[in-house]
Amino acid sequence: MSDRPWVCFVVPCFNEEDNVGPAVDSIRAAASGKRPFEIVLVDDCSTDGTLARMQALAAADPRIRVVHNPVNLSLGGAYKRGVAVAEANYVIMIPGDDGFPAPSIAEILRHAGEADIVIPVVTNSAVRTWYRAVASRGFTTLLNWLFWLDVGYYNGAVLHQTARLHTIEIRTNSFAYQAEAMVKLIARGATYVHCYVPIQERAAGRSSALSWKNQLAVWRTIVHLVADVGLFRMRRPG
Numbered sequence: 001m002s003d004r005p006w007v008c009f010v011v012p013c014f015n016e017e018d019n020v021g022p023a024v025d026s027i028r029a030a031a032s033g034k035r036p037f038e039i040v041l042v043d044d045c046s047t048d049g050t051l052a053r054m055q056a057l058a059a060a061d062p063r064i065r066v067v068h069n070p071v072n073l074s075l076g077g078a079y080k081r082g083v084a085v086a087e088a089n090y091v092i093m094i095p096g097d098d099g100f101p102a103p104s105i106a107e108i109l110r111h112a113g114e115a116d117i118v119i120p121v122v123t124n125s126a127v128r129t130w131y132r133a134v135a136s137r138g139f140t141t142l143l144n145w146l147f148w149l150d151v152g153y154y155n156g157a158v159l160h161q162t163a164r165l166h167t168i169e170i171r172t173n174s175f176a177y178q179a180e181a182m183v184k185l186i187a188r189g190a191t192y193v194h195c196y197v198p199i200q201e202r203a204a205g206r207s208s209a210l211s212w213k214n215q216l217a218v219w220r221t222i223v224h225l226v227a228d229v230g231l232f233r234m235r236r237p238g
Helices: 020-031 050-060 074-085 102-110 130-147 177-187 212-235
Strands: 007-013 037-043 064-068 090-093 117-122 159-161 192-197
Touching (some): 007 020, 020 037, 037 050, 074 090
Parallel strands (some): 007 090, 117 192
Antiparallel strands (some): 090 159, 117 159
């Protein structure tokens, strides 16, 4: 039997000193009793005690590895660092703010193997600010219209086959990294299935998802995707 991990949990963190421990606890609870797994904690040049907390978690659990970014790469860049070192058959991003509780993570894992990509759709978006919920819905609607898709959500804890994910280049380091990955993979024939999960708001700290810098980077990613796969999607028969 191979002791290769079945799934790798990539946990990007920027200033999540108080949340990374609970996020790891949620992963352990969700994966308990299942096949071997690994956790890659990615410190995105935090300015608080996040890195030290990660190192303590890794010292206590051999399934945990720590990757440190000497400069801040944003969420997409941190995710790519984690995926680059993943050894498991599947890879999934779990936010370092502990936004996905254990039952939601377990529900995503339950659908592994049903398609190339497992896409969790958030059922309780009201736990986030109204502006963030509206922006997320608008982003989803726009991408589905541009690329003739019916994806329910383009962010969050998407489960990918690691080998297939390695066949594409994710150019953006922004919060649109998952959208870029999914559109490119689906354009190449990847199948996908949805599941439906609740999330929880962060217990400490503040998200930077809607900063002007991130919003500008998202628009750049959309332009890149239209240039890269747009014509392919438009030629595809209905």
